[in-house]
Each structure stands twice: as structure tokens, then as C-alpha cells.
Amino acid sequence: MTDTTPETHFDRRVFSGIQPSGGLTLGNYLGAIKHFVDMQDEGGYPTIYCMVDMHAITAKFIDPDTLRRNTRELCAGFIASGIDPEKSILFNQSQVAEHAQLAWIFNCVARMGWMGRMTQWKDKAGKNAENSSLGLFAYPALMAADILVYHATHVPVGDDQKQHLELTRDIAAKFNHDYGQEFFPITEPVIRGAATRVMNLQDGTKKMSKSDPSDRTRINMTDDADTIAKKIRRAKTDPDPLPETVDGLESRPEARNLVNIYAALADTTPAAVVAEHAGAQFGAFKVALSDLAVDRLAPIATEMARLMDDQAEIDRILARGAERAREIAAPILKKTYEIVGMVGA
Ligand code: AQP
Numbered sequence: 408m409t410d411t412t413p414e415t416h417f418d419r420r421v422f423s424g425i426q427p428s429g430g431l432t433l434g435n436y437l438g439a440i441k442h443f444v445d446m447q448d449e450g451g452y453p454t455i456y457c458m459v460d461m462h463a464i465t466a467k468f469i470d471p472d473t474l475r476r477n478t479r480e481l482c483a484g485f486i487a488s489g490i491d492p493e494k495s496i497l498f499n500q501s502q503v504a505e506h507a508q509l510a511w512i513f514n515c516v517a518r519m520g521w522m523g524r525m526t527q528w529k530d531k532a533g534k535n536a537e538n539s540s541l542g543l544f545a546y547p548a549l550m551a552a553d554i555l556v557y558h559a560t561h562v563p564v565g566d567d568q569k570q571h572l573e574l575t576r577d578i579a580a581k582f583n584h585d586y587g588q589e590f591f592p593i594t595e596p597v598i599r600g601a602a603t604r605v606m607n608l609q610d611g612t613k614k615m616s617k618s619d620p621s622d623r624t625r626i627n628m629t630d631d632a633d634t635i636a637k638k639i640r641r642a643k644t645d646p647d648p649l650p651e652t653v654d655g656l657e658s659r660p661e662a663r664n665l666v667n668i669y670a671a672l673a674d675t676t677p678a679a680v681v682a683e684h685a686g687a688q689f690g691a692f693k694v695a696l697s698d699l700a701v702d703r704l705a706p707i708a709t710e711m712a713r714l715m716d717d718q719a720e721i722d723r724i725l726a727r728g729a730e731r732a733r734e735i736a737a738p739i740l741k742k743t744y745e746i747v748g749m750v751g752a
Pocket of ligand 1: 424425426427428429432434435436437438439563564565566567568602603604605606614615616617618619
């Protein structure tokens, strides 16, 4: 049984989440889930993984049936990729009310200026800030609460979440300073591997994203073998062959992206991939990449489809995960309220 007393809060504890704002992409898999599985399998410390459904409604309206489907499909994606709901705690955010409760406290700790500087806010709100939801602006305070309500010390994420993790550290430090107690840990981001930022297949300067309107820009974890091969074949590249060294990928964002994806799928380094394929034309390299991608991803898609056939089982897994998550979060929230001065039993 996990020790949930706040006194143990600086032990190693891993938390991360993914938004059910669309289907899972190769970016989510290589940047995040693959590392979630590695950390789970390392063992020796708790791993807590969450479908952050409250974040998923911040950017735009999602039809309720779609949100339900995305959440269950994301759960299937976690399990099919190797997350074991017995070893890790797997649940959806809205079912553990402590996330929202701690987020309110953090809304009162975080400063407007900090939030306004977040790149993701600027990208997603763009020129439409007046019309964006308050939730989109406050998103990073909820994310800090997601992490700190478990006193998580390590958070595996893709490179795009680095700034939000820095803000989480700032919120923890300000809370600790304001209340004169080292209560919240200063969390470390874990950004690993060859594909910390998988790029859009049609524009190597943009991140691959599940909410991009064009499906050709990404590989979905539910794509079949033919679709994966077609998307890779049509991915944008330049006319030059693969270089001798990774330095030769400078100023070639699309070429670099395909090499990084290959390296991450093959569990090797971009330098090793370039050494092996030096001088090859992209036509040939794309065939090798398709074969590798299908080999790694097709079994996950098949298993996701199988799991999605038993929705009741997915709902049972999520409910049990939420129960286990609450056992850790409740005493930490209670202690936070005491520190803040909220009277209660
Ligand atoms: N392209 C990517 N490369 C590497 N890592 C990525 N991640 C997302 N895209 C890439 C990582 O996946 C985890 C979950 O991300 P998220 O769903 O919470 O939100 P996001 O980063 O905003 O992902 P998307 O796909 O772009 O979603 P939308 O389109 O809804 O905004 C994080 O660890 C993230 O770093």
C-alpha cells in the first residue's frame, strides 16, 4: 500500500497526464507515453497517470459523447502501450475533486503576469484572447495542482510542456515562501529520448498535434498500416539525401523530424540512424521508417480496438484508479487547507 502521509512527500513520485482532446498521436506516444511505461517498469516508486478531461474542455467546445469516447480511447491507448493499471494509478482527472480544489488555491498564488507569458496561452488564444475561456488562461495553475496534489517529484513530458513545468515550480516555491513551510516539492521535468518534440509531417517547424485540422499532419495511434505508410510517404522532405552526420540536419526541419522519429521508434540515437542511412534518398528512408512504424504501432492499435470493445471494463479501471488517486490526494489537500488557514474538522 502506498504511504500517503505528507511527511513522505519528497520521496520519488511520478505523475503525468494527457488531454482527451482528440485521438492519441505519435507525438503523445514518443514524447510522453513511452516514457511513462519505462518509468512504471523501472519500479520502486509510484507512477500516477491521468486523462486530464478538465483540461480538454479549455480550448474549444467538445461534444460530450466525443469527450467520453476520447477519454475511454485514451485509457485504452495507455494500457495498449504498456501501462499496467495494477502497477500504475490510471484515472480521469474530473473524478478526483482534489485537483480542482487545489487549483483554486493556486489561482490565488499564481500571478496574472506569469500566466500571460505562457507560450501555449499565446499560441492557442492568439489574437482571440478576449473570446478565449478563463479556463484556458488558468490551465497552468490546474496543471500545477494535478502534479502537486500528489507531491509528485518527477513529471515525464514532451518538450512543449517545459514552460508549464517551470511555472509549477514557481507556484510551489511561492506557496512555500508565502506560508513559510517547505510543503510542496520543486518538481523536476523528465524530458527524454530522441523525439522530445515530434513535428507536423507537413511543416517541420510546427509541433505534431492531435487538434490540428488536417489529419495528414500527424500519425494517430489508431491509424492502420496503410494509412501510416501513406502519411509517411507523403510527409514533406527536401530534395537532399540523408547526411553523414546529424550536423547535416541543421536547417532541415522535416528531414530531422523523420530521423528523430526513426531513432525514437528504434530506441536508438539520431546519430546512429544517420550513420546507418547516410547518403540514402528520402524515398528509400521513408520505406524503412514506414516498416518500423507499422511494426511498433500496429500491435498497439489492434490492442486499443480490442480494449474499446469492453467499455465497462475501461470504466471499472478508471473508477478504481480514481479511488487509489484520492487516497494520496485527500491528505495532501487537507494539509494544504490547514496551512492556508481554512477551518475544518
Ligand atoms: N508533438 C509532440 N512531440 C512530443 N511530445 C508531445 N506531446 C504532445 N505533443 C507532442 C506530449 O504529450 C503529452 C500530452 O500532451 P497533451 O495532450 O496534454 O497536450 P498537448 O501538448 O497540447 O498535445 P497536443 O497533441 O498538441 O494536444 P492539443 O492539440 O489538444 O493541444 C505532454 O507531455 C506533451 O508534452
